[in-house]
Amino acid sequence: MLIGYARVSTTDQNLDLQIDALEKAGCEKIYQDELSGTKDNRPGLLKALEHLREDDTLVVWKLDRLGRGVKNLIELVSDLDSKNIHLKSVTDSIDTSTPSGRFFFHVMASLAQMERELIVERTKAGLLAAKKQGRIGGRKRIMTNSKLDNAKKLLEAGALPRDVAKDLGVSLATLYRWVPAK
Secondary structure, three states: OEEEEEEEOOOOOOOHHHHHHHHHOOOOEEEEEEOOOOOOOOHHHHHHHHHOOOOOEEEEOOHHHOOOOHHHHHHHHHHHHHOOOEEEEOOOOEEOOOHHHHHHHHHHHHHHHHHHHHHHHHHHHHHHHHHHOOOOOOOOOOOOHHHHHHHHHHHHOOOOHHHHHHHHOOOHHHHHHHOOOO
16 A cells, blocks of 8 residues: 655645645555654654555655654664565655665665755855844844934933833833833
């Protein structure tokens, strides 16, 4: 029996492409998740694994749908192999029911891990370069230096904090965070 598993990382992504490919591959049942591959608790994958029996095949659209790390992928495939269950990846042309498929799986898993590590490395380098240029991540401060100066002047002149916050277009909590009560 062919059992399919589809996963997207976020709820704004769409599973249709993967499900169509799994149906074309002949999957009788398809389980799915809408959460990150780095999460250990993926209910759809757990149900798919529970449903698999000896000589069945777990089918995925792409190898990275099972997870991000080579170690976890290899552990999963080893566990499946110990139960005489195979893995097939539609787009990666991997089928662990053959010796060449098992070899290709290990090569592709290593490449997927390397790609993930390179993305993380490039992201960190980009953030470091931005930091050196004086930019930091996150959204811009709502309480600018000029607003802060105005708030202090208004409060010293006796204005009510809620009126000052409203005039500056910030919440009362934001005002108190930047100009603590004395």
